[in-house]
Amino acid sequence: MCHPPPQPLQRHRPRHPGPIAGRTAGGPVALTSRAPHVPADRLVAEMVPPPRFGSVRFDNYIPDPNQPSQAQAVTTLGTFAAGLGGPAAGGTGRKRWFRREAKAAAPAGPRGVYLDGGYGVGKTHLLASLWHATAAAREQKAFGTFVELTNLVGALGFQQTVQTLSGHKLLCIDEFELDDPGDTVLVSTLLGKLVDAGVTVAATSNTLPGKLGEGRFAAADFLREIQGLSAHFHPLRIDGEDYRHRGLPQAPSPYDDDTVKRVAHATDGASYDAFPDLLDHLSKVHPSRYGAMCDGISAVCLTGVAPVPDQSTALRLVVLADRLYDREVPVLASGRPFDELFSEEMLNGGYRKKYFRAISRLTALARDAKGLVEG
Incomplete structure (x- = not known):
């Protein structure tokens, strides 16, 4: 299966x-x-899971029993989503994964999640499920592809994009791709600003974050940016074959x-x-x-x-x-x-x-x- x-x-x-x-x-x-x-306002309003993933949830993701990493991903992301819930803003029990509070209160290690795996293993299903499971108003969470995010910066400008997304609890980025050195710097800087503002970031990609840019351009001058971006995420590997064609x-x-x-x-x-x-x-x-x-x-x-x-x-x-x-x-x-x-x-x-x-x-x-x- x-x-x-x-x-x-x-x-x-x-x-x-x-x-x-x-x-x-x-x-x-x-x-x-x-x-x-x-219009730019449409680009922002449409940052939600697309129709194909409008009804997906963790409980209708069916892991391949031969790929234990798939079931583990469901468990890990479910815990991650629960950590984003809690009392309303201002409550003492509210847990923010990224906000830089007093150093003693900050958990160690990366606090974002990065779903890595080949095409067709259900990464977008899981990312959209995380968006649906996160207890926040629709306007406090955003979902879009990497291309859509860079297009939003082009439409709004960098500073306005930071202001627009800084009020969000969760930003989900699907198919995270750094195909251009300029995009490497742009997205790394944008995420740094959003992380500082307390936004939780979750992403999918076909490439481990430490290997972004590999085989696409001479990355020597941008390695620092790539490594800095990698530090924001906990990689969660999802193994398996392309579900779109198995058994069909x-x-x-x-x-x-x-x-x-x-x-x-x-x-x-x-x-x-x-x-x-x-x-x-x-x-x-x-x-x-x-x-x-x-x-x-x-x-x-x-x-x-x-x-x-x-x-x-x-x-x-x-x-x-x-x-x-x-x-x-x-x-x-x-x-x-x-x-x-x-x-x-x-x-x-x-x-x-x-x-x-x-x-x-x-x-x-x-x-x-x-x-x-x-x-």
């Missing part, structure tokens, strides 16, 4: 909203026609163009684009807007899927795949299968874990789309 069980993916059904922006009479919408503006039927092969077109026109709320055109469009829209670009979309239909031409394009596609997966949007495609999107050089390079995650998630969404064809 793996975790979370494969059944939830089968239970999820795409939502079918009414008419959506960009939809032409009698046909699907084109994602390439969308370049939404996302093999993902369907790509369909022909006519099938994709037929389904796109028959499915209310579907989008319909040529894959090369979509890749070109992504280069013109900031990744912080990819989520809004998918608003109201019930299914994504793509023709001519082919290997991505370069790394910048590949990284943009990874962000789009994450936003579609979060929103449970099935993907129906013609052309090449999703496991051929990225070159061997990419899959062996510094961003390999991002690419494998994207393949895993797109394959799961392709499996979800099979019902659109058969229906």
Whole structure:
């Protein structure tokens, strides 16, 4: 048995909203026609677990019995969440994991938690469960991906982001990735400010915090920043295989163009684009807007899927795949299968874990789309 069980993916059904922006009479919408503006206040308000993880809890995470680290993670995080509760602000019994009180009262060692493991072992499920289990008002806890956090800094500015998040009890950061030296300094400085303000930070990643940046850039000049960031977290290793594919039927092969077109026109709320055109469009829209670009979309239909031409394009596609997966949007495609999107050089390079995650998630969404064809 793996975790979370494969059944939830089968239970999820795409939502079918009414008419959506960009939809032409009698046909699907084109994602390439969308370049939404996302106000900064929306970026803050939407820092909550996405729809796919809206109902997850510790008690519906099913550990793989062959991977004891999974059950241990549930126990450790449950204790961590309980430690964030207690009397209202000002009560003497309130426990703050990060606030720098008198030195004698501060527990030794790192007081944040960092979930490390491969893609598909349920890290996001556990992180979202922690967010749900923490006894705090919705506006006192935030949940977002690393990319969404850096986008928030870009939208609000550094100081305003610090002020906005400093009043939070908990900040959950999913898929913590330091792919750029500038981001290393930015996030390290931001977390330092938030830690000083008493914010508890929990994060997931595919890389141990002491190894952030390894194989991605010459880290010598930034090693101090990386090590300082690592010191904020207690690493919690989660072993296992990708639950999205264990015990499930093999993902369907790509369909022909006519099938994709037929389904796109028959499915209310579907989008319909040529894959090369979509890749070109992504280069013109900031990744912080990819989520809004998918608003109201019930299914994504793509023709001519082919290997991505370069790394910048590949990284943009990874962000789009994450936003579609979060929103449970099935993907129906013609052309090449999703496991051929990225070159061997990419899959062996510094961003390999991002690419494998994207393949895993797109394959799961392709499996979800099979019902659109058969229906």
